[in-house]
Amino acid sequence: xxxxxxxxxxxxxxxxxxxxxxxxxxxxxxxxxxxxxxxxxxxxxxxxxxxxxxxxxxxxxxxxxxxxxxxxxxxxxxxxxxxxxxxxxxxxxxxxxxxxxxxxxxxxxxxxxxxxxxxxxxxxxxxxxxxxxxxxxxxxxxxxxxxxxxxxxxxxxxxxxxxxxxxxxxxxxxxxxxxxxxxxxxxxxxxxxxxxxxxxxxxxxxxxxxxxxxxxxxxxxxxxxxxxxxxxxxxxxxxxxxxxxxxxxxxxxxxxxxxxxxxxxxxxxxxxxxxxxxxxxxxxxxxxxxxxxxxxxxxxxxxxxxxxxxxxxxxxxxxxxxxxxxxxxxxxxxxxxxxxxxxxxxxxxxxxxxxxxxxxxxxxxxxxxxxxxxxxxxxxxxxxxxxxxxxxxxxxxxxxxxxxxxxxxxxxxxxxxxxxxxxxxxxxxxxxxxxxxxxxxxxxxxxxxxxxxxx
Amino acid sequence: xxxxxxxxxxxxxxxxxxxxxxxxxxxxxxxxxxxxxxxxxxxxxxxxxxxxxxxxxxxxxxxxxxxxxxxxxxxxxxxxxxxxxxxxxxxxxxxxxxxxxxxxxxxxxxxxxxxxxxxxxxxxxxxxxxxxxxxxxxxxxxxxxxxxxxxxxxxxxxxxxxxxxxxx
Numbered sequence: 010x011x012x013x014x015x016x017x018x019x020x021x022x023x024x025x026x027x028x029x030x031x032x033x034x035x036x037x038x039x040x041x042x043x044x045x046x047x048x049x050x051x052x053x054x055x056x057x058x059x060x061x062x063x064x065x066x067x068x069x070x071x072x073x074x075x076x077x078x079x080x081x082x083x084x085x086x087x088x089x090x091x092x093x094x095x096x097x098x099x100x101x102x103x104x105x106x107x108x109x110x111x112x113x114x115x116x117x118x119x120x121x122x123x124x125x126x127x128x129x130x131x132x133x134x135x136x137x138x139x140x141x142x143x144x145x146x147x148x149x150x151x152x153x154x155x156x157x158x159x160x161x162x163x164x165x166x167x168x169x170x171x172x173x174x175x176x177x178x179x180x181x182x183x184x185x186x187x188x189x190x191x192x193x194x195x196x197x198x199x200x201x202x203x204x205x206x207x208x209x210x211x212x213x214x215x216x217x218x219x220x221x222x223x224x225x226x227x228x229x230x231x232x233x234x235x236x237x238x239x240x241x242x243x244x245x246x247x248x249x250x251x252x253x254x255x256x257x258x259x260x261x262x263x264x265x266x267x268x269x270x271x272x273x274x275x276x277x278x279x280x281x282x283x284x285x286x287x288x289x290x291x292x293x294x295x296x297x298x299x300x301x302x303x304x305x306x307x308x309x310x311x312x313x314x315x316x317x318x319x320x321x322x323x324x325x326x327x328x329x330x331x332x333x334x335x336x337x338x339x340x341x342x343x344x345x346x347x348x349x350x351x352x353x354x355x356x357x358x359x360x361x362x363x364x365x366x367x368x369x370x371x372x373x374x375x376x377x378x379x380x381x382x383x384x385x386x387x388x389x390x391x392x393x394x395x396x397x398x399x400x401x402x403x404x405x406x407x408x409x410x411x412x413x414x415x416x417x418x419x420x421x422x423x424x425x426x427x428x429x430x431x432x433x434x435x436x437x438x439x440x441x442x443x444x445x446x447x448x449x450x451x452x453x454x455x456x457x458x459x460x461x462x463x464x
Numbered sequence: 465x466x467x468x469x470x471x472x473x474x475x476x477x478x479x480x481x482x483x484x485x486x487x488x489x490x491x492x493x494x495x496x497x498x499x500x501x502x503x504x505x506x507x508x509x510x511x512x513x514x515x516x517x518x519x520x521x522x523x524x525x526x527x528x529x530x531x532x533x534x535x536x537x538x539x540x541x542x543x544x545x546x547x548x549x550x551x552x553x554x555x556x557x558x559x560x561x562x563x564x565x566x567x568x569x570x571x572x573x574x575x576x577x578x579x580x581x582x583x584x585x586x587x588x589x590x591x592x593x594x595x596x597x598x599x600x601x602x603x604x605x606x607x608x609x610x611x612x613x614x615x616x617x618x619x620x621x622x623x624x625x626x627x628x629x630x631x632x
Contacts, residue, residue, distance in 0.1 A: 156558065
């Protein structure tokens with residue numbers, strides 16, 4: 010079974026610990042006075058971050074865990090403060106005395122550590138990477154995040170679904186349409202409203218456009234990190250053009266506010282021309298880039314994530330598919346009817362993740378042609394019913410899981426698991442056998458979100 | 465490679481924004497003097513994300529694409545605060561990032577300026593104040609200029625930088 014998410018919900022006298030698997034959902038209640046749960050990390054390593062987060066959020070003790078370090082709470086975070094508890098209502102924190110974090114490190118003669126971050130040497134989000142090195146060879150790497158922790162889950166409590174939208178679409182800018190789509194699905198469930206086919210198509214079109222923008226950016230940056238800047242110049246031109254299409258369709262370059270229930274008219278002619286141009290550019294790009302041996306010398310066998318490890322660590326999205334895991338939330342009748350074909354690669358290295366993105370862009374173009382529609386209809390939503398709702402979306406990074414508990418029409422608990430939350434935990438598996446200079450290349454080939462992970 | 469150069473020649477130069485260039489032409493004299501006097505001919509920016517959604521960073525990256533090509537204006541993003549004149553700050557100044565932002569600022573040699581980028585650092589974005597948010601940035605740093613937007617588009621960032629240069 011694949012672990013999708015594990016989180017706690019506060020009830021009156023208990024915490025409900027929800028564990029979401031691909032086949033079922035487990036629920037267990039623990040008393041607030043003495044909250045203990047058993048760890049799942051011995052069989053599912055990806056449970057570690059969920060459980061460490063649960064401890065930092067609610068103070069739930071994880072029995073039998075081999076990693077009890079704080080995750081979200083960093084060196085200066087006040088001790089004994091569990092901010093997701095309903096009784097916690099402070100809006101500011103007093104920095105506590107500095108308590109060093111114990112990094113995972115490999116000992117031995119001549120083995121040394123390299124600390125990188127949280128602020129990196131480029132225009133990039135903050136996060137920390139700690140390497141254990143034997144000369145140039147990476148022995149181990151630890152990913153440490155949550156520098157960007159904004160407490161989005163807490164922020165959204167007590168809001169209506171409509172009011173929460175503006176924050177939800179800004180959790181991770183690169184995946185805004187995906188987050189909005191998950192929000193839309195929860196609104197539709199909570200109001201028992203059907204979405205007309207044309208609207209569904211338009212929203213799916215925007216989601217594929219977002220995927221194209223993201224993939225094109227990566228198709229430029231990955232070769233750039235291998236020292237081939239011409240590809241960045243070429244692909245950043247294409248991603249800028251794709252972003253302008255997003256602006257043309259939705260009035261916003263990232264599609265903020267794009268997914269709604271209003272009537273929309275779509276300029277299908279312009280989009281058709283754009284897709285034709287992009288297809289030609291992609292044909293040229295693929296032919297050109299495939300023919301540069303020095304580049305593939307860097308890509309091939311670099312940063313391998315083996316198939317069985319990809320499964321063991323419950324990875325999702327491009328990272329999983331490049332390692333041969335046939336997992337995509339678009340595997341549905343709706344998407345297949347519009348030309349979706351599930352593509353996977355076998356080798357699990359940087360080359361595979363690069364080729365995976367190329368293949369997905371080409372499939373996106375086919376799907377977007379089929380998804381083009383003249384206009385969408387205005388939808389009248391029925392009244393919101395309380396309950397617990399979940400939604401899945403395939404963002405440009407992979408499977409996004411969102412869960413919202415509504416009480417008296419307001420959000421009682423908001424939980425979202427970004428695809429990056431799973432894949433960050435598998436990143437260290439790609440490092441052994443590579444030199445530290447390949448780390449940026451490997452990291453970029455996965456292109457994970459920091460903001461979506463940290464919330 | 466020959467195919468690439470053929471394509472390159474056929475594509476030509478894409479760098480645009482004539483209205484900015486026109487503005488630049490009028491600004492050029494004073495701009496040149498200012499940049500020369502204060503920044504030895506080039507303005508070096510250290511971008512620091514203090515808890516954004518990554519859209520502001522994506523737009524700063526877009527400044528390097530062929531349509532905007534920021535470096536033609538003598539403005540560069542640098543890898544270390546010690547090489548920088550200006551800190552361009554995005555995000556909500558999260559509790560966890562605040563000490564690192566202040567460290568980075570301390571590392572920038574004098575004279576130095578802070579420009580806030582996007583609606584987050586001035587608390588104009590839809591995000592609300594929580595215990596994990598230390599924005600507005602003005603409470604922690606001497607902010608010289610602000611570039612609004614959620615996120616500001618690349619041309620808005622260029623305009624914002626020009627406005628900053630005029631101001632100081």
